[in-house]
Amino acid sequence: MTAPVAERAKEKLSSDPAPVAGASKAEKLVKPKANRPKLNSRLYTLGSVLVVVVLAGLWQLVGIIDTREVRPGQPFFPGWQIVLTDTVTGLADYWRGGLGVESVSAGGERTYIGGLLAIVSHGWDTMMRIIAGLLIGAVIGSLVALVVSGSVWGRRLFAMPTAFLRTFPLLGLIPMFQLWFGTAFAGAVTFIAVAVGVIFFTGVVNAVANVDAIYVQNAKTLGARPIRTYVTVVLPSILPEMRSTIQLSLAMAWTAAIASEFVGAQSGLGYIVTHARYFGFVDRMFLIGIVVVIMASLTYYLVSRVTKRLVVWMPDAQG
Amino acid sequence: MTAVTENHKTTEQVENSGPVHGAELVATNVNKVYSRAGQKFHAVEDVSVTIKPGEFVCIVGPSGCGKSTMMNMATGLLEPTDGELALDGEPIRGPSPDRGLVFQKDSVFPWMKVIDNVTYGLKCRGVPKEERMSIARKFLAEVNLTHVEKSWPKELSGGMLKRVAIATAFSNAPKLLLMDEPFASVDYVTRLQLQKTVLDLWAEHRLTVMFVTHDVDEALTLADRIIVMTNGRVVDDRRVAAERPRRLEALSTPTMLEHKASMLQHLGLPTEGGA
């Protein structure tokens, strides 16, 4: 990205409008940016696709070289010829019936449709837990943080517990949460919310501490009262840092969701993985892993796109 | 790259017109002690000055002599360790829109477009939208920034940002305007133009201005009165009676050269020959 940035900087310099010059120059300054990054991003996309293809090829290669099996017919490293066929139909085991497709346990056949429905329905369950957990955790974590960092005493009192919470191995507490809130929806959501809430809390507290004092002072000398200062100065200036907090919490939400489904859950992608493990279905675990990667990447992409709008004002906004 | 526009009202036309809007600033035995790395540091020492309503005062002094500290105390952002500052007899406690500050560092909010920055103070005070837009546009025009009204601050140069800050401060119609080295990062020609802009605005609105600068010539161009500070103390306080507008030639009259020589002496510079 260095070359285009340098070039853009040049454009800026040369079209820096003289104070008296008319409006046209200032507008030119914005326009030429549009095309070049597009071409670049296409190149990057192509590159990423290539990397994915190479990785997939490597996986196949490992499967060819190492032919050991967990049990007869179940290779340690199942190639794509298995993962994209038998594995998909095998996942039909986890479809609970409906939509005209009978479940396997009720006598239905293992079909691609059944497999896909299983992936979608369990993926949906996981997704709902993540969304609920993320929202609850983000809102509560941020609100508590804003209240705490709004006062000097709050900041002092919470400095230590905050640092402590950040390093706390929350994942180890999954069983406790399940005892408290059950293994179904509520347990998983609460757990995700707590994990995400901790990240948001520490993220917001830190971001608020990093707000440049000059902006707060400027607002005050212009006549802004504390609440307006908080809303119009502190909140926008923590947004860039909050973007990375959101990404971080998203990663945490996925980890927390899958992990909580490993223990005791009756649905969700993590549940399939645990179940597959009992029977040594490496291929199923592998395929679910890929589904998780794709879904997580999609959520990353969506969140990063949506939040990018909040920081268009940032100098050298990352494209 | 910059041309001085001719469409400003000239200083002569508006000087002494209209009521004085500015307030009187009185500093009484003001002290500021910082503790730096466990050690006490006397940044401002026993400063007492009275600045009259509508006066244009420049503060000159070497780096670190306490100019910004003085300004921040006058704004109310910083409390004196000892002594008191008052505006029109009212003790200064905390910031107020009556006392505007153009900061030494960049203070323009990067997350607001230029126009929203300029209207910010007006919005805080509940000025209706139409009115605040027209006020802001007027001052943006005064600093020649009409064409970037809708731009993000990141799209402006350092000097342009300074002008946004100036327009913002003026829009808020303070009774005392504090300017802390506002033109330090501005090229020479733009600086001359901005000096004219500030003088025009000052003459028109008749507010009290305290203007910090390193530049003795700038002080002589702008001020009714120049206060020289070194090591936290006022070491010189003089009136500059020269007529306005002061063009470049005005700086080389015998009186001005005398002012300059004796100020430089106060600043610790040995003057060769003198005037």
Ligand SMILES: Nc1ncnc2c1ncn2[C@@H]1O[C@H](COP(=O)(O)OP(=O)(O)OP(=O)(O)O)[C@@H](O)[C@H]1O
């Ligand atoms: N927050 C602070 N804590 C400790 N010392 C400070 C603080 N702010 C300023 N000082 C010290 O006080 C002295 C005066 O600082 P001040 O910023 O007022 O100088 P200045 O005259 O504005 O200088 P310049 O022309 O470089 O802007 C300096 O020696 C500085 O190091």
Ligand SMILES: [Mg+2]
């Ligand atoms: Mg300073």
